[in-house]
Amino acid sequence: MSTSRRAVIASAAAAGLTAAAAGAAHASGASAGRANAQPPRSERFGVLADGTEVQRWILSNGGTRLKVLSYGGIVQSLELPDREGTYTNVSLGFDQLSSYVKDSPYFGALIGRYGNRIANGRFTLDGTEYQLPVNDGPNSLHGGDQGFDKRVWEVTPFTSGDDVGLTLRYSSPDGEMGYPGTLDTKVVYTLTRQGDFRIDYEATTDAPTVVNLTSHIYFNLAGEGNGSISDHWLRIAASNYTPVNPTLIPTGRITKVAGSPFDFREGKSVGRDIRIAHAQLLRGQGFDHNFVLDKGITAQPEHVATLFEPESGRRMEVATTEPGLQFYSGNFLDGTLVGSRGRVYRQGDALCLETQHFPDSPNQPGFPTTVLRPGETYRSSTVHTFSTR
Ligand code: GLA
Numbered sequence: 147m148s149t150s151r152r153a154v155i156a157s158a159a160a161a162g163l164t165a166a167a168a169g170a171a172h173a174s175g176a177s178a179g180r181a182n183a184q185p186p187r188s189e190r191f192g193v194l195a196d197g198t199e200v201q202r203w204i205l206s207n208g209g210t211r212l213k214v215l216s217y218g219g220i221v222q223s224l225e226l227p228d229r230e231g232t233y234t235n236v237s238l239g240f241d242q243l244s245s246y247v248k249d250s251p252y253f254g255a256l257i258g259r260y261g262n263r264i265a266n267g268r269f270t271l272d273g274t275e276y277q278l279p280v281n282d283g284p285n286s287l288h289g290g291d292q293g294f295d296k297r298v299w300e301v302t303p304f305t306s307g308d309d310v311g312l313t314l315r316y317s318s319p320d321g322e323m324g325y326p327g328t329l330d331t332k333v334v335y336t337l338t339r340q341g342d343f344r345i346d347y348e349a350t351t352d353a354p355t356v357v358n359l360t361s362h363i364y365f366n367l368a369g370e371g372n373g374s375i376s377d378h379w380l381r382i383a384a385s386n387y388t389p390v391n392p393t394l395i396p397t398g399r400i401t402k403v404a405g406s407p408f409d410f411r412e413g414k415s416v417g418r419d420i421r422i423a424h425a426q427l428l429r430g431q432g433f434d435h436n437f438v439l440d441k442g443i444t445a446q447p448e449h450v451a452t453l454f455e456p457e458s459g460r461r462m463e464v465a466t467t468e469p470g471l472q473f474y475s476g477n478f479l480d481g482t483l484v485g486s487r488g489r490v491y492r493q494g495d496a497l498c499l500e501t502q503h504f505p506d507s508p509n510q511p512g513f514p515t516t517v518l519r520p521g522e523t524y525r526s527s528t529v530h531t532f533s534t535r
Contacts, residue, residue: 183207183310183339186303191215191222192243198298200243205303207310208341210532218295219256219314219333220246221363223486224343229459229534234369236460238496241486247296249483252362255295256333257288258349259318259325260516261360262436262472262505265395269508271326271517272354278324283393288362290323294331295362308339320353327353327520342531344447349524356516357524358503364476364496367455367462371489375476375497376417379454382410382471384437388504388513389426395506396513400438408435413452416475416497432477432494436470436504443469443514447529451499459534464499466528469514472500501528 184206191202200217211225211233224237239253240246246253267278267286278286288295299314311334318329329351336344347359366375387408388396403409407419407427420432427433441448447465454461464471476496483491507516518524 182209183305183308183337185305185310186312188301188303191217194243194247194298200298201301203301203303203312205310205312205337207308207337208339210337210341210343212335212337212343214301214312214314214335215243215246216299216301216314217243217246218254218297219299219316219335220295221254221335221361224254224363226367226460226532227534234372234458235486236365236367236369238364238366238370238491239486240483245483250295251478251483252288252295253364255362256299256314257360257362257500258294258331259289259323259329259355259357259359260286260508261288261358261500261502263287263393263395265393265506265509267324269356271356271508274326276324276326285393285395286324292323294318294359299333309336311336325355327351327355327518329355329357329518331359333359340531342529344529345527347524347526349518350520350522351518352520354517354519356508357518358507358516359524359526360472360500360502361528362498362500364498365453365462366496367453367460368458370496371485371487371491374417374492374494376415376420376494377456378416378497379413379452379456380410380416380473380497381413381452382437382473383440383450384471385411385440386438388436388438388470390429390435390505392429394430394434396436396504396510398510398512400512403437408433408437410437410473417494420475420494430477432475433497434472434474434477436472436502438504439466439469439471443467447527450501453497453499454535461533461535463531463533464501464528465531466501467526468501468503468528470502470504472498472502472505474498474500501526 186205213223267280281291334346451464507513
């Protein structure tokens with residue numbers, strides 16, 4: 147496509163998107179080819195060193211096709227049509243289990259017990275100090291080096307009305323990766339008849355603990371391995387973000403995005419401001435920050451972000467119950483990993499939009515709490531809605 151045609155499509159789409167109501171995602175485009183539910187079926191994906199078999203589940207509905215591994219609850223492939231109806235996998239990943247075990251920067255994985263960083267891997271709860279194994283400089287990242295992304299989940303398929311999906315369960319023993327309490331975790335992946343991908347998280351504990359679950363899908367709406375996400379148009383409904391210290395731990399301040407590269411409220415291309423020499427962008431080597439969502443914590447998922455890729459016309463809306471969104475612009479992809487289609491992943495080849503509570507909340511009294519106590523149920527839901535323009 148010529149540069150000028152691309153520019154026209156991009157600006158027209160961006161204008162339409164800015165004006166469009168959040169719920170109007172299915173107003174046009176891909177709705178024609180929707181429904182066609184395919185109940186989940188499974189096949190063997192690989193075997194772990196201890197002999198455990200890992201299954202790959204394959205399901206589709208409403209024009210969205212999903213492949214999920216029992217290992218890490220990993221979304222190994224998420225296929226979406228472009229505006230011509232051509233399907234592409236829009237999530238980074240591998241074609242082999244061994245790569246997920248050895249090399250994966252959390253591609254597609256469920257993250258727990260604690261999404262993002264806990265400073266020095268340490269926190270105090272009810273007067274007791276807990277030390278977690280550190281795996282990211284001085285800090286604990288994404289639940290530790292054997293987090294939920296490295297566990298084999300018990301997967302049960304379901305069909306419910308027009309929905310198809312998978313229920314994933316994992317019981318994390320007391321003390322696993324340093325966290326107190328047995329954490330019984332249930333994650334439900336649902337594909338709706340409109341092709342929405344919904345994730346519902348639930349957890350209970352038998353002792354006071356902290357929990358912050360998320361999903362670490364790396365999106366490239368042009369297709370994984372198809373280059374940079376620099377031209378993806380992104381809008382985030384956040385007037386504030388949490389700046390970080392040199393090891394990417396929030397300083398505790400809540401800072402306005404206005405007048406900074408962190409202002410995605412009106413929508414702009416990911417690449418537009420990424421090369422501004424802003425101290426926070428230098429720290430993250432790009433965007434790797436928690437956005438404080440204006441809607442706050444909500445009982446039902448509410449719209450927080452729109453991602454649009456002008457050439458393919460693929461568009462994704464994100465709605466969540468969570469108060470935060472970690473926008474990570476794939477900064478640490480460095481050309482050393484070969485993806486599922488044999489293409490090399492380089493810096494900025496994908497982005498993550500991780501719905502969550504704020505990083506390091508157990509050490510930040512000013513942030514919404516991540517403490518879970520016996521008798522309470524942790525709940526979090528995120529919905530990805532897909533369309534084309
Ligand atoms: C999160 C973190 C990043 C990075 C990636 C995985 O998004 O915030 O700093 O660790 O996960 O590489």
